[in-house]
Amino acid sequence: MKDEKKPLGDPGIGAHHATNSNPREPLTKEELDRIKCLFSNGMGVNEVARELKRSASTVSRALKKMKISKAVGVARAGRLLDQKLNASQDLRKIHDRAIQILDKLRTETPEPAENTPFWF
Numbered sequence: 001m002k003d004e005k006k007p008l009g010d011p012g013i014g015a016h017h018a019t020n021s022n023p024r025e026p027l028t029k030e031e032l033d034r035i036k037c038l039f040s041n042g043m044g045v046n047e048v049a050r051e052l053k054r055s056a057s058t059v060s061r062a063l064k065k066m067k068i069s070k071a072v073g074v075a076r077a078g079r080l081l082d083q084k085l086n087a088s089q090d091l092r093k094i095h096d097r098a099i100q101i102l103d104k105l106r107t108e109t110p111e112p113a114e115n116t117p118f119w120f
Contacts (some may be wrong), residue, residue: 034048041076
C-alpha cells in the first residue's frame, strides 16, 4: 500500500494547536466594559459571549481578570429573583382588581328583558 501524501497546507489531526499563530485580537476596552455591564445586569457568561461573538472562556477569563467574582453572579441572581417576585406580586394585584371589577359589573348590570338585544 502506497503512503498517502497530504496536500500542502493540511497539517493533519491535532496539528491545529501548533499552527494557530493568529489568535483573535485581545478584548478592547469597549468589549471589557460591555462584558462587565452585561454580566452585572443579569446576563450569564454564555449569553455575554454570544452577544460579543467571543468564546465563553474568553469572557470568563476577562471577568476573572477584572476580579468580578461569583459573588456578583449570586447578587445578580438575587436581583433577578426579586424582579420576578415583584412581577408576580404585580400580576396578583391586577388579577384581584379584575375580579373586583367583574363582580361589580355582575351586580350592577341588570338582566336584559326577553325582547331586548344584549349588547355585550
